Amino acid sequence: MKLNSQQPLYLQIYEMIKQDIIENKYTKNEKLPSIRNLAKKLGVNNVTIVKTYDTLEKDLYVYKKRGSGVYVNNLNIRKNFLEEEIIMENFQYGRLEVNCKINFANSNPNGNYFPIKKFKDCINYVIDRDQEKIFAYEDPKGYIELRNTISKHLETEKIIVPPKYIQIISGAQQGIDLITKSLIHFGDKVIIENPSYSGAITSFKRGGAKVIDIPLLKDGIDLDILNNILIKEKISYLYLMTNFQNPTGISYSKKNKLKILALAKKYNFYIIEDDSSSDLYYKNKPFSLKSMDTNEKVIYIKSYSRIFMPGLRLGFLIAPKDKLKYISFTKYHTDISTPGLIQRAFEHYLNSPLWEIHTKKLRIIYKKKFEVAYNLLKKIDHLELFAIPQGGLYFWVKLENITSEALFLKALQKKVGILPGSIFKLNEKSEGWVRLCFADVEIEEIKKGLKILKESVEKLHKL
Numbered sequence: 257m258k259l260n261s262q263q264p265l266y267l268q269i270y271e272m273i274k275q276d277i278i279e280n281k282y283t284k285n286e287k288l289p290s291i292r293n294l295a296k297k298l299g300v301n302n303v304t305i306v307k308t309y310d311t312l313e314k315d316l317y318v319y320k321k322r323g324s325g326v327y328v329n330n331l332n333i334r335k336n337f338l339e340e341e342i343i344m345e346n347f348q349y350g351r352l353e354v355n356c357k358i359n360f361a362n363s364n365p366n367g368n369y370f371p372i373k374k375f376k377d378c379i380n381y382v383i384d385r386d387q388e389k390i391f392a393y394e395d396p397k398g399y400i401e402l403r404n405t406i407s408k409h410l411e412t413e414k415i416i417v418p419p420k421y422i423q424i425i426s427g428a429q430q431g432i433d434l435i436t437k438s439l440i441h442f443g444d445k446v447i448i449e450n451p452s453y454s455g456a457i458t459s460f461k462r463g464g465a466k467v468i469d470i471p472l473l474k475d476g477i478d479l480d481i482l483n484n485i486l487i488k489e490k491i492s493y494l495y496l497m498t499n500f501q502n503p504t505g506i507s508y509s510k511k512n513k514l515k516i517l518a519l520a521k522k523y524n525f526y527i528i529e530d531d532s533s534s535d536l537y538y539k540n541k542p543f544s545l546k547s548m549d550t551n552e553k554v555i556y557i558k559s560y561s562r563i564f565m566p567g568l569r570l571g572f573l574i575a576p577k578d579k580l581k582y583i584s585f586t587k588y589h590t591d592i593s594t595p596g597l598i599q600r601a602f603e604h605y606l607n608s609p610l611w612e613i614h615t616k617k618l619r620i621i622y623k624k625k626f627e628v629a630y631n632l633l634k635k636i637d638h639l640e641l642f643a644i645p646q647g648g649l650y651f652w653v654k655l656e657n658i659t660s661e662a663l664f665l666k667a668l669q670k671k672v673g674i675l676p677g678s679i680f681k682l683n684e685k686s687e688g689w690v691r692l693c694f695a696d697v698e699i700e701e702i703k704k705g706l707k708i709l710k711e712s713v714e715k716l717h718k719l
């Protein structure tokens with residue numbers, strides 16, 4: 257072996273051994289020379305060979321047996337592994353991009369529900385009405401008439417907030433990001449639910465927060481654990497989805513909500529309430545924490561992605577005055593404003609009877625889907641529902657003696673997509689949990705898809 261000084265030695269040795277493995281100069285499971293022998297033979301340090309073998313192992317060319325040595329991997333196993341990894345990478349944003357016929361992973365609403373023709377009329381109407389104003393910079397806080405209309409709508413939800421305390425945002429994800437950038441300082445402690453929405457976990461972590469998770473029970477976060485943490489540590493923010501939580505579908509009980517508000521006052525922390533799904537109730541309209549917030553402790557985020565069209569990138573945020581000024585400042589320095597055309601067209605839609613008609617229609621569709629899916633899920637053995645959701649788009653299920661990743665891969669062979677729970681966990685471990693979402697799956701597909709899942713669970717259980 258001829259080594260040069262241009263490249264790190266361990267990489268040159270890695271390349272040579274890798275090439276020999278690919279060209280079948282070794283048989284599978286053949287033992288490679290010991291670290292000491294190879295180092296001596298090549299005239300390099302033992303540490304260099306350790307690094308070489310570690311890199312070969314990471315790339316799955318070799319495997320190690322504790323106390324025995326390093327062995328050549330079966331290249332077919334390596335190929336299968338890599339394919340699985342590629343598939344796994346496809347759901348790292350909580351979305352499954354690979355080709356599934358029945359996609360319980362996707363939480364994008366089915367495009368058939370989008371009121372495209374009506375919305376097109378709204379766009380044309382506001383262009384005629386507002387002309388060039390539409391294409392100028394919009395008010396960074398948001399189009400004033402949209403904030404007025406939202407303020408009126410909120411009254412029906414028992415949230416009394418003047419338009420000046422409403423900030424229009426480009427979707428809830430932007431709301432979370434703006435809060436992180438403007439309010440959360442490096443090392444601040446932020447509590448989240450376990451499991452929680454992956455976009456929030458990433459944002460808080462990336463913003464330098466120390467993120468702590470607390471198990472979610474059927475009626476909200478575990479208050480005993482929360483209490484214990486608050487006694488010992490200074491917590492800055494608590495991020496919650498109080499209604500039809502993503503991924504579990506649970507809603508907080510009124511008692512739990514009141515207790516959390518009382519704790520926020522006592523320990524002086526703020527609650528970030530992400531209320532992205534509350535319009536999708538099956539029976540009773542739920543109330544937010546914000547509607548009970550008498551001490552200005554809740555920063556409220558609402559998105560129109562689930563109930564309307566996610567591609568519009570539209571939502572709003574309400575925050576106490578002293579917090580809102582930082583958030584609005586950051587919004588301005590992030591994207592100046594949410595596009596005026598979208599805000600004005602949406603305001604026209606929201607301010608008309610179309611809104612009620614559309615939202616009612618969606619609730620009926622999702623309730624029906626929920627019922628069909630729930631009745632079938634109940635009949636699948638070795639799978640347990642965490643809770644029975646009263647609204648929203650998700651089921652959170654626990655598998656018995658099967659890993660989520662095994663079911664994910666098995667189902668994918670039949671072109672059925674699901675999401676392993678790791679996405680929603682701070683520790684990134686699925687622990688047998690899976691989220692099933694029926695936003696983009698029609699009733700007949702729900703029936704077919706759950707039949708395939710049932711068969712897959714049974715097969716895996718027999719292994």
Ligand SMILES: Cc1ncc(COP(=O)(O)O)c(C=O)c1O
Nearest residue numbers: 427428429430453502532559561
């Ligand atoms: C709880 C929650 N918050 C925020 C988002 C981000 O959505 P958007 O930015 O489209 O409003 C999602 C998307 O799935 C979500 O589930």
